[in-house]
Amino acid sequence: MNKTILITGSTDGIGFATAKSLLKLGHTVLIHGRSTDKLESAKKELSTVAGPEKIQTYKADLSHFSDVTDLASSIKKDHRKLDALINNAGVFIVPETVSDDGLDIRFMVNTIAPYLLTKSLLPLLGDNGRVVNLSSAAQSPINPKELTQPSELSDNAVYAKSKLALTMWSRQMALSLNSQGPIIVAVNPQSFLGSKMVQTAYGVAGSNLQIGADILVKAAVSDEFAKASGLYFDNDIGQFAQPHKDATNVDKTTRLCHVLEEILSQHT
Secondary structure, three states: OOOEEEEOOOOOHHHHHHHHHHHHOOOEEEEEEOOHHHHHHHHHHHOOOOOHHHEEEEEOOOOOHHHHHHHHHHHHHHOOOOOEEEEOOOOOOOOOOEOOOOOEHHHHHHHHHHHHHHHHHHHHHOOOOEEEEEOOOOOOOOOHHHHHOOOOOOHHHHHHHHHHHHHHHHHHHHHHHOOOOOEEEEEEOOOOEOOHHHHHHHOOOOEOHHHHHHHHHHHHHOHHHOOOOOOEEEOOOOEEOOOOHHHHOHHHHHHHHHHHHHHHHHHO
16 A cells, blocks of 8 residues: 655765665655755656656755744645655754754754654644654653753764653653554664764764665565554664663653643743
């Protein structure tokens, strides 16, 4: 059955490899990026494995609230149903850390934007859709208020906090929907895959990106994830596993989501 799947940050890296794999399976893929040129180039290359009618492009800078809301509006205008949303876009090192909205760009792109986009697209995802959030083995404790202001911490520290926060809201949103919405799962696609982010951050080539793409495809369409809502899949060990303990602490995940809602109320 043909599914329609949105992948953020899919002009290169794991997102692009995932798009290619899903197209090979016959699905329709909505690719997203920040650059018109990169989107056009990605669509041209992807069109070699599937007809161009199977590929749609969407441009948005996820560090801007207005771009996230416009992206959601465009998706809702073009589609009455979305079978899966893969929140793949993420940043590690950025030229400027403070957004136009006065937030930390790293938290905005890695944690806040996917929260807003997911909430906005819930009506299209319905009860049978899936949300796949790209987490990481790097997860470290975060005070929710850290999301509301620029951070002076290192890129490594902010990245680990942003990924735990993403994992925390994934579980909390799944619990709050109580089976009245899509399956929401956080996935560590595997550590040190050969993405541009890994190469820039750590100066290593990394392993085959297809390893990450394959698990994201499974999470988006396979029966293996049909009852996985609220869970965390760790592809470093190839199975569902316990995330950082804060992600299973309902009080902490609830507080984090309250702060996320406050941020959204101020900026959208």
